[in-house]
Amino acid sequence: MKFKDLQRNIKQSSGLPVVRMALVGDTATQFLATAIRGMGVERGYDIELFEAEYNQVERQFLDPTSELHQFHADVIVLFQSTHKLCERHSLLSVEKQTLLADERLDFVRSICENSALFGGGGKLICCNYPEIEDTVFGSYANKVPSSFTYQVRKLNYGLMELAQKYPNMFICDLAGLQNKFGRDFMFASNVYVSTEMVLSVDSLPYVASRIMDIVCAIRGQFKKCLILDLDNTVWGGVVGDDSWENIQIGHGLGIGKAFTEFQEWIKKLKNRGIIIAVCSKNDEDKAKEPFEKNPEMVLHLDDIAVFQANWETKVDNIRTIQRILNIGFDSMVFLDDNPFERNMVRENIAGITVPELPEDPGEYLEYLYSLNLFETASYSGADKDRTKQYQIEAQRVSLAKTFTNEADFLKSLDMVSKVTGFDAFNTPRVAQLSQRSNQFNLRTVRYTEADIKAIEADKVHYAAFSFTLEDKFGDNGLICVVILEKRDAATLFVDTWFMSCRVLKRGMENFTLNTITDYARANGYKRIIGEYLPTAKNKMVEEHYPKLGFTKIEGAPTAQFELNVDSYRHRECYIQIKQEE
């Protein structure tokens, strides 16, 4: 994707969902603004962009009457350049140079604490600083706290610490991008001198892409699953021909080292919460042998959530994987060394990402690094258990087959649910689930951790519920969230109701509604109003409220439904409330 293509894209932005973004920089940002808008269209968004006059960073953020404050951006991009930092550094005394990073960090901290800008759920994307190695001290700069190199690195480290403290702050890692592509690619001195633009024209699509990666992740669009071919993708050679001992993996045979490192990367993704699936044209037992027997394999069968090895087409197998995992194709990445298979999948499965892997397996990793496929806007420890949860789900599916009626099956699961508000433990999980849930989500309101804390604190206006679900096979963890808005003394409005698709058809909807009507009754509310806001992905819950006995409110501008609390009778379900130990 070239800058020129991004420029052409902008003309096609009308009709796409709007994201309001502001770009505030201390150098000329016109090209970056164009690149962001063009990349927005590429990702399916119409970016309504406010571009601050350049060199007004302080004024725009600190003056409450500034254009930035009035714009009410969903996302503010702060783009401060290493050049301006270097200039400032050169004007300071040695004592003050030592404090340069701290001074900049204080400024960013003051921005993050600015509730006028970020109180309403706005996000800050702060670009970090690609290094300029000025060689004033040479490598000795590492020993000199006042040196520019030292201060830039300290600043980038400090930004990471701030980002951990402020959930609304995200870092766009331009320093990482420069590490990948090199300073001579990122920066063109002749363009800079004649225009004050610190990014080369060629680097703009990459920078815009990294910024939009974050915007998309915040909005719940990110990759959840990696589907792998096996022969010559995960190991060298063809297991059906070479047999499990002779595939290239580990040290010794052929280019095994390249595949070992590739598998190590995949293992890290799996541990981070990316679901790993296999899709291979092979006999299943042959395909599994390396995982079971070859001691050099980094990936094992228990790392793989769904294993599809057979002689059906890859398109059919990927569709099967999609049905089992119940996630969208646009959240899947498929890796295969064979260009023919890649094209088949690309042409037949809309939305799936199929990277054009290089011919040399030794280049797989560096190429994949350049794509930044797995951006995320949240991370919690529970992510790493996800593979296990899908494997457990497969076990439940096979148990369900042995029961003739559903009620008996559900009873046999011994389900319990813990119902709590939002607390320090579950807040990151609640925020994360709000960002991930697309299908069973009635209004698709996305919340950050800060939003969740604010809702929990505001008992006057909100009542919040989180639900876990545990059964004899294991604990699903947090799987459902309801936020009720107290409209008036008699009325509760369901601001948010979303649920993980892992627990569909378990009676969880009934249990949830029983819980919230109990709350309503105990607190004197007479009616509960629910609303369904359609998105491209939540058709599954279009009839959610009518199915639960709500009646449609005729004449409402959106699909709204009402439930009379007094006449509500508990709906049948086989889930018990889990008592606190």
Added chain:
Amino acid sequence: MEKNEILAKVQTIFRDVLDNEEIVLTDETTANDIEEWDSLSHIQLIVAIEKAFGVKFTSLEIKELGDVGDMCQCIERKLRK
């Protein structure tokens, strides 16, 4: 490369970068003659020309290239080196 070849290639680049197939360049053409040629697209033109000819303009040249004739002469000079 002959001077008229350079001019023809530069014209192709102008048409592509500025998205206007009707642009016809002469040595005397300046930014005043082409609506889309402003200080920003100037940078895009420079970068595209640098790539197409495998040359690099100095910072001062970027600022001072006045008309298309200057541009082509500058390219010619660099190609000869």
